[in-house]
Amino acid sequence: MKEIERLDIPVVHVATVVPISQTVGANRIVPAVAIPHPLGNPRLSKDEEYNLRKKIVEKCLKALSTHIDTQTVFTD
Amino acid sequence: MGKYRVVHYINQFFGGIGGEDKAGLLPQVRSGKAGPGIALQNYLGEEFEIVATIVCGDNYFAENTVKATSEILNMIKEYKPDIFFAGPAFNAGRYGIACGAICETVQETFKIPAVMGVYPGSPAADMYARVLTLAATADSARGMEEAIKRMVYIGLKLFRNESLADPEVDNYIPRGIRKNILLPDIGAKRAVEMLVKKLKGESFITEYPMPVFDRVPPAHPIIDLSQAVIGLTGCGGIVPKGNPDRVEASSATKYGTYSIAGIDNLTGDQFESAHGGYDTTYANEDPDRVLPVDVLREMEKEGKIKKLHDIFYSTVGNGTSVDNARKYGQEIAQKFKDSAVNAVIVTST
Secondary structure, X not given: OHHHHHOOOOEEEEEOOHHHHHHHOOOEEEXXXXXXXXXXXXXXXXXXXXXXXXXXXXXXXXXXXXXXXXXXXXXX | OOOEEEEEEEEOOOOOOOOHHHOOOOOEEEEOOOOOXXXXXXXXXXXXXXXXXXXXOHHXXXXXXXXXXXXXXXXXXXXXXXXXXXXXXXXOHHXXXXXXXXXXXXXXXXXXXXXXXXXXXXXXXXXXXXXXXXXXXXXXXXXXXXXXXXXXXXXXXXXXXXXXXXXXXXXXXXXXXXXXXXXXXXXXXXHHHHHHHHHHOOOOOOOOOOOOOOOXXXXXXXXXXXXXXXXXXXXXXXXXXXXXXOOOOOOOOOOEEEEOOOOOOOOOOOEEEOOOOOOOHHHHHOXXXXXXXXXXXXXXXXOOOOEEEEEEEEOEOOOOOHHHHHHHHHHHHHHHHHOOOOEEEEEXX
């Protein structure tokens, strides 16, 4: 992540354990669902699960197009 | 009985030859002591004698490391040293690295103590602290006297096979070695004492320093999403079914480069997770749960983003060393850059 960012390409980290992401130094962070399925939830129906994933990806795109000066967790 | 033989390495500046204009100087030998070697000899005392000083230009060494190391090694060999010193290099980048490279080679080749002095924040300190005992010095030559004293103290201990005390006591840069020691109080009591001190705002010394991670300033945001090419990468171990590159389930020594051209959706028939550190049942059922190709393809069709980059990079983040991860990161970053990817989504499991 940091290597990509060093080349001034914005990066968003989708991470379940947000404190690890913060410690390691991600700048744009979007919280994930769970470790074995960060962008999904097998307990939901296919459609519901797809919508959940879509929401997370939309959050990612919002994070990537937002100017930040410091580490930011994009929750909603 | 003769004196113990010492060889000392310094750069062109401390050798009194010149500054940057002389940094291309080829390695040369002078018999006896020179420059900081005079103080070094004083602190070493009568038992030791600096028999030779090697002087080499910082640029020459930096630009011809392999060749320079072997040339210098040949010069040192002639003098049959019992102990070797280099520097002190303080906060000088090239000089510090030259001292480190030579000390490491001398230590390995001649099996003698090789000691240098360097400032703890310098690049050489990071590079060599694990393989050498580095005397901690000030950042500039103002700290020369103290630096020499510390180098001698450490050098003599190593020479006499005496064990070193803790880094802060014997003034060397921590080598990342953990030792088992017995303390009168149990861990719980020590932990509570530290916590109480912390709550009171008093200083305390941790028994487990946290690693220091470097920081990168946030990159500039995407201006227009509809014109953006988005890349995907991650450490969730998603690979084509059968794991053709054999990305390891833990301590990965590689990353995979996979095409998703024409693929709208990662399915369990074509892709799977090679990760050995989490239950991959759900990722194998639907790998989009780890790398959201399906959603990004839809957004591409809708024109929300210009394109999902047709290649994703994938590795397993399970016990993978930071050095390896950094190396993969650098390579992947460059590939994204070369393909004009505007932004990247990284997912972790």
